Amino acid sequence: MSIPSQEQLKRAITIVGPLVHQTPILTSSSINRMAEAQLYFKCENFQKMGAFKMRGAVHAIHNLSEAQKKAGVVTHSSGNFGQAVALAARNLGVQAYVVMPKNAPKVKKEGVKSYGAKIIECESNLAARESTSATIEAEKGATFLHPSNNLDVILGNATAAAELLQKHPDLTYILTPVGGGGLVAGTAIASHYLGSGCKTIGGEPFAADDAYRSLQSGRIETNETVNTIADGLRTHLGDINFPIIKKLVSEIIRVEEDEILHAMKLIWQRMKIVIEPSCAVPLAAVLKQPATFKDQKVGIILSGGNVDLENLPF
Amino acid sequence: MSIPSQEQLKRAITIVGPLVHQTPILTSSSINRMAEAQLYFKCENFQKMGAFKMRGAVHAIHNLSEAQKKAGVVTHSSGNFGQAVALAARNLGVQAYVVMPKNAPKVKKEGVKSYGAKIIECESNLAARESTSATIEAEKGATFLHPSNNLDVILGNATAAAELLQKHPDLTYILTPVGGGGLVAGTAIASHYLGSGCKTIGGEPFAADDAYRSLQSGRIETNETVNTIADGLRTHLGDINFPIIKKLVSEIIRVEEDEILHAMKLIWQRMKIVIEPSCAVPLAAVLKQPATFKDQKVGIILSGGNVDLENLPF
Numbered sequence: 001m002s003i004p005s006q007e008q009l010k011r012a013i014t015i016v017g018p019l020v021h022q023t024p025i026l027t028s029s030s031i032n033r034m035a036e037a038q039l040y041f042k043c044e045n046f047q048k049m050g051a052f053k054m055r056g057a058v059h060a061i062h063n064l065s066e067a068q069k070k071a072g073v074v075t076h077s078s079g080n081f082g083q084a085v086a087l088a089a090r091n092l093g094v095q096a097y098v099v100m101p102k103n104a105p106k107v108k109k110e111g112v113k114s115y116g117a118k119i120i121e122c123e124s125n126l127a128a129r130e131s132t133s134a135t136i137e138a139e140k141g142a143t144f145l146h147p148s149n150n151l152d153v154i155l156g157n158a159t160a161a162a163e164l165l166q167k168h169p170d171l172t173y174i175l176t177p178v179g180g181g182g183l184v185a186g187t188a189i190a191s192h193y194l195g196s197g198c199k200t201i202g203g204e205p206f207a208a209d210d211a212y213r214s215l216q217s218g219r220i221e222t223n224e225t226v227n228t229i230a231d232g233l234r235t236h237l238g239d240i241n242f243p244i245i246k247k248l249v250s251e252i253i254r255v256e257e258d259e260i261l262h263a264m265k266l267i268w269q270r271m272k273i274v275i276e277p278s279c280a281v282p283l284a285a286v287l288k289q290p291a292t293f294k295d296q297k298v299g300i301i302l303s304g305g306n307v308d309l310e311n312l313p314f
Numbered sequence: 315m316s317i318p319s320q321e322q323l324k325r326a327i328t329i330v331g332p333l334v335h336q337t338p339i340l341t342s343s344s345i346n347r348m349a350e351a352q353l354y355f356k357c358e359n360f361q362k363m364g365a366f367k368m369r370g371a372v373h374a375i376h377n378l379s380e381a382q383k384k385a386g387v388v389t390h391s392s393g394n395f396g397q398a399v400a401l402a403a404r405n406l407g408v409q410a411y412v413v414m415p416k417n418a419p420k421v422k423k424e425g426v427k428s429y430g431a432k433i434i435e436c437e438s439n440l441a442a443r444e445s446t447s448a449t450i451e452a453e454k455g456a457t458f459l460h461p462s463n464n465l466d467v468i469l470g471n472a473t474a475a476a477e478l479l480q481k482h483p484d485l486t487y488i489l490t491p492v493g494g495g496g497l498v499a500g501t502a503i504a505s506h507y508l509g510s511g512c513k514t515i516g517g518e519p520f521a522a523d524d525a526y527r528s529l530q531s532g533r534i535e536t537n538e539t540v541n542t543i544a545d546g547l548r549t550h551l552g553d554i555n556f557p558i559i560k561k562l563v564s565e566i567i568r569v570e571e572d573e574i575l576h577a578m579k580l581i582w583q584r585m586k587i588v589i590e591p592s593c594a595v596p597l598a599a600v601l602k603q604p605a606t607f608k609d610q611k612v613g614i615i616l617s618g619g620n621v622d623l624e625n626l627p628f
Binding site for chain 2: 309
């Protein structure tokens with residue numbers, strides 16, 4: 001499989017731009033001192049519905065045919081993608097069905113509901129989610145949207161890094177967390193076409209290091225454990241994003257749980273912003289491998305800010 | 315006593331501007347919908363050292379004589395003003411002594427220390443703080459800086475509202491929390507000279523409503539209870555800020571503890587920013603008295619973001 005073209009990326013930027021927030025890019029002099037680097041944080045926690053997932057969802061739904069739009073969209077996601085599909089669908093006048101496990105965090109269920117989507121509850125395992133989604137596809141004729149293994153989603157995600165590179169074209173690196181692989185793949189496409197030798201690096205918890213091992217072995221590996229506070233990163237790579245990652249992501253840096261927590265606290269305390277644990281993984285990676293980033297200009301995609309305030313890891 | 319002149323305000327703006335961050339002004343469409351008003355949040359939680367107090371501290375220290383600067387400054391504060399004096403003094407090459415109660419939050423002691431000030435610990439009561447400060451004044455010849463009852467501090471604080479009005483000159487109201495009275499007094503000066511009929515309103519917890527009662531009685535009242543999560547608002551008005559408040563603040567709105575907590579959660583969840591409980595009091599006031607603010611443009615000074623993440627009220 002060849003990677004998406006620059007034309008495809010440019011089209012995505014044109015489509016997604018007016019449908020999302022151009023999120024701010026923040027810096028912190030104290031974190032820069034600690035990292036001995038210049039870090040530029042792209043704040044997708046300030047994105048509509050609170051995460052970069054809005055970009056992929058809005059792009060994928062926008063690109064559906066009129067007939068598909070009329071029948072609606074379905075996804076299974078206990079996390080941000082469910083909310084993103086709900087809001088993006090509402091904004092584009094499309095009905096959304098979101099399959100969620102019964103035990104999904106209350107804040108995320110409320111988010112999906114408040115955006116007007118229909119929630120279909122299921123058991124908390126992948127088989128139940130997939131079969132429930134398949135039923136909705138069959139019954140409603142709805143189009144299934146995968147959170148990360150969908151080219152339009154990946155190209156939508158790419159627009160965050162594209163905005164970052166437009167403001168800071170001289171970045172040496174851009175880092176993202178790696179979960180299902182849709183953000184790091186999209187970011188790598190943007191860095192490849194719009195950066196000036198800018199390398200894309202993924203940050204991943206040791207406790208869910210499928211992407212690291214997949215790059216080592218050359219084929220999609222799965223997680224044996226997912227005991228990580230970075231709850232957005234427990235998912236696996238897919239056959240659409242993996243070839244892009246293999247070709248365009250230069251490295252995956254793995255970090256320990258205490259390093260994720262430390263980085264998360266730094267961002268909350270020093271930058272005064274609310275981010276999810278998953279977002280802290282790239283900063284943890286920068287602090288773990290200082291020789292790589294010393295004196296470099298480094299972009300970091302802060303992927304989202306939807307945390308349950310009553311259930312924080314501090 | 316007459317209120318400070320427009321010339322004094324303009325001088326403060328010129329002095330303070332280059333020494334602090336021009337903090338961003340954020341909006342939230344979902345909070346606007348709830349309030350049925352257009353709210354403009356001036357994010358002093360993003361200010362240097364994490365609070366508006368930097369503005370007053372830097373202005374007061376800047377205006378000292380060379381001899382005073384050489385001898386240093388002293389303040390007693392368990393909160394943000396200690397950190398503000400520490401950082402402002404360091405940035406201006408002045409030695410700072412900060413008297414803090416032994417049981418002050420760890421995060422605030424660490425802040426003061428990291429900014430190079432000398433901490434002098436004392437018992438946790440006002441008499442101990444004042445006598446310890448007096449000893450430092452006598453021994454070192456240091457100038458005492460009061461957190462709120464000091465005209466240069468008040469004029470420094472005014473610059474946050476001045477920046478807000480520069481961007482949004484048509485605000486009908488600006489709200490601040492009321493603790494010692496230094497922020498609401500400064501804000502009222504800025505609204506008076508720079509606004510277009512803009513009224514200044516204070517928000518205050520019922521549990522520490524000295525300012526409300528002082529405006530009623532016409533003299534400085536003290537708190538009988540201070541059982542509020544808005545820990546920055548437990549202090550009293552002073553003889554320098556009260557005349558300004560009496561003349562220029564149009565109203566104090568009191569709010570209950572659960573209303574403060576609700577407003578705080580709204581700001582964290584919807585705006586994805588970290589603010590102190592005290593900061594949430596003005597939004598709680600807006601939501602409490604909707605008829606006053608309906609369809610109005612309302613500025614809110616978010617006063618600071620230095621919270622102890624291990625001790626949150628959620």
